Amino acid sequence: MRELNDALYLLLHDARYRKAFLDGDHARLGLAAQDEAALRTIDAEELVKTSEQILSNVLKGDFDVGGGLRRSYPAIFEALRQEGQLERSVMYEFLSSDAFLEYREIPFAGEGICVEEAFYLFLRDHPSFLKGFAANAMLLRHEFLTVMLSILTVNRDPHFSLRSTDLIRTNGALRYAVQTYPRPIVEALLGHAAAGSGAEIHYLYAASLRDTFVSGPIDEVAIALVESGSDGRSGPPSAQGFVVASLALSQYSALSAKLVDLGLLTPK
């Protein structure tokens, strides 16, 4: 038998469960008789308005909570529209998902993730929503990393957990992520041509030590420095076996200085 508290959660967040209740299909509610009787006092209009307000707050943000998923994932919502996905339909599915259940806005009801990561995990695990274009998976990762590292820039000691540690790493001083995208994707993100000539470009997202969000193309030497967390004054890093043997010392020092200036390395 389901507990009354669980039933309330489902009434607010699960459109199918709510519909069963509103349709009087009480057998589907899974409640003991006395708890089913307790639900009879619910004002159906108020229940629907409350659940709609919850959806609206998650999608658009509200006065107190903040910006909303539409602002966090603008290109993804545009991609969903192009796929013919109704925004509300996607949100209804999201609010009833395991990923949303794992979300914790308030940290006192057990550990959980933030809503931005919950939405990323939901869409990642439901590829049918974004199946039209192969690039949509990359777009999802890009917007997730952009919003997450932005959040972590201003929330250095977050009350939520981070599940996507396969994507977001730490060198002990800052949190960052590196993705590799085809050149056309990077140039579309930048709005202009990217330096170099390689077919793929590494792209950095970082919550910098200067409390700024830093993102953009990055080369392998700089990645190695960021991963090591060192400004390299003691010599070139050899993180992950990558040894900067060929880089001239003057170039190396200039690179380190630039990374310190961006807040990507700790000055020593």
Add this chain to the structure above:
Amino acid sequence: MNAGALHLPALGGRLGMGIGVDLPWSGRIGFRRAAEGDGITEPLRNFLVANRTAFHYLFFAFQPKDRNRLRPDAYFAAYDELFSFVPDFRTRGFHQTMLNMGSMEPYERKDLITFTNSLIARYGFSWVVEDLGLWSIAGKTVPYPLPPFMTREGLRACIRNVREVSAGLDAPLSVEFPGFTEGTNFYIGDYDAFDYFREMADQADVAVTIDIGHIISYQWLRGNQGERMFIGLERLPLDRCFEFHLSGCAITKGKFRDLHHGVLLDEQIDLLEYLLPLCPNLQAVSYEDPQYTDDGVLIANSLRNFERMKNLVDAWTSSHVL
């Protein structure tokens, strides 16, 4: 029952009228983040300065500043500035919003109580108040706090939670009667709310705050409108009532709405007048979330019943013989 036995704040008698304000970290009225140091918005500052002698105390409702773990020192700059503008308000209260005392799920309050006690120590809050209800479920807030589960099991959970909070706080706890029908609000269970609230207060041995609009909202639901709104009020824990709240309400499409828009209804003034002599341990009457211009002047359509409320409360305050 006397005030000492009730664990009421030791305020030395009737305070008179105070203000209660919800202070979010965005918007026109509230706190503001700034690189040079957090503070309060200009309209709020102007209102406080303009009304230093019109009110006698202040409480404000807690809103988290960001998504970091709660650290009291992260709030000191803003709170210090708030109180710097009302140095004559020697009495201060704190309206929590995360105690979630109506919850029936596991909810770890220890860190939150420690955080609240740090603020009590720094600002000398004389009491902590929170509406009895469901402010969040599975760690996600609801748009407006729902009443607690109005069942026997729900009542047992409330008593348990209120006892935990009351025992842990370093200032007296006052539990506020919940709101009903606020626009995004419903309740589960048919336990009579007045009996429920009294049993909770007696079993948990705690002071209570009566929000006049919340009482009317419940009466409205039961069809007790007009003169019938006085029916059954004797079943409330009136002897435990330490504080009244009055916030702007409206009747919209036949439903009573607690809008916090500054405009009090005639019904609220009538009920205030009725209840004032019935609460022997009442010490404070709070005008919650007044609305005002950027210059700090109360909005015009709130003035009529604001003045009526003020006159009633001033007369009540001055009639008290120690």
